[in-house]
Amino acid sequence: MTTPERRDPTQLLTEDEVSLAVRSHLEKDGWTITSWATAAGRKHGDDIVAERDDRQLIIEVKGETSSDPKSNRFGFAFDSTQVTSHVAMATFKALQVVSKGVQAGIALPDERLHRRTLGAIQPALSGLGISVFWVDRHVAVVV
Template identity: 45%
Template sequence: MWAKGWTIQSTAHANEHGDDIDALKDGQHLVVEAKGAGSSKATTKRYGQLFTGNQVGSHIGVAVVRALRWVSSGIAYPTLAFPDNRHHRDRVDAIAPALAQLRIGIFWVSDNHEVTLQAPWDL
């Protein structure tokens, strides 16, 4: 995707605040909120373990609220990134029509780091 003329303006890692990826092309923003498959914080009891179904639902909810803020502010390409696994697919599939209607895209990231875009627009 970055070969298609996108320039990354900023990134935020797991323990940093802000948009996980903010990219620009022809004055249009692509902003990504990324969520992992498990806890990345060494100080938590569940460090290194996969999220439970309830935790997946919670962090998808937080990500969707962030994307709604981007939609409200006029971001051209609001995008969420999730692990491509059954827990995440099931939860997102249940709200996929609403996400598409709001023009919110999803990057699905496989265990071997292959990325698939599910979006109502083309990059």
């Protein structure tokens, strides 16, 4: 696994960068990464699948800008409507995972819009055992 490098805090995090930071964090915490998807479409499926001590963890990952350099959104922060949609999709995916009896998580950029949007439902997520991984622009991860 490549360890993510500290980056310029003025740059926006793509989904792939958030995923890399979380995978590195999980490996340091004793998890084995069994599979991961990439936003640019090179790998499909669950965003991150990790295992430890006969437990499986599936994490849905979102970025704060498009991962596709050809996209009109590349390099531009998602607006509040897009962030709300992304958080809703990640939450729905996490609920599907928990409904199957598997541990779930959501990984998001640690910035104002994502914090505000998820903050409204974080108590409910915590009550369901859904972990939230916050990745800052220096690729540090806080759970």
